[in-house]
Amino acid sequence: MPWAAPRFCKTPGHPAFTGRRCPECSKVWDRERGSASSRGYDQHWRQLREAVLAAEPLCRFCAAQGRVTAATEADHIQPLRLRPDLRLVPSNIRPLCTPCHRQVTAGFNRERGGGGRSQEGIGGCRSGLPGPETEPHTAHEFSPPMDSSGKGPS
Structure with missing residues (x-):
């Protein structure tokens, strides 16, 4: 080698x-x-993490793309550094696989100026992954497709 x-x-x-x-x-x-x-990331966090992964065992981003991947990480939608008050709020936690979690974290750290320690970020993670929530109360709802006139299906 x-x-x-x-x-x-x-x-x-x-x-x-x-x-x-x-x-x-x-x-x-x-x-x-x-x-x-x-x-x-104390005992209360570990209990919430286990509950979230048990309730939704598949990666949310992979599932949105039609892939079946086990979730191994519990990700804060609003990052803990920006919203410590949402640390143990279940609606602020999403299950992700390790590659998706790394991509979200890297995107957030890039927005914050590399390394994530020098600047305050603005809002949630915008990493380009499908379906990134920016508020903890955001639900996965899909609107019916629109026709060219801007109206939904008849």
Whole structure:
């Protein structure tokens, strides 16, 4: 197996590394981030997460595209950083598979200025995935198709 070329961190004094992130910067970031419990993912969250995944076991985005994929993540529709008051509100939680959850989170972090720690975001996640809710009370309702006059079916 070929070796990866060493990469260099932008922070002065950090050694060369292989992989995705500088190990020294990762240590600092992990310390600043805090534990899962300190970020609001405690026993109450774990119970709500299990209830949401048991009630809706398929990924909501994949199901909207006609794919059957098991949901493994419980995602806050309104991100916890922006709406901590909705942390344990079931209507603010949607079940997603890991790839869909990563895409939503990456889209949110891109909107916030890369990394998600420097700026406040505006509203919910707009990642381009099908059916992204931006308010926790949004229901999945589909309107009948319109004809060219703007009227629904007769």
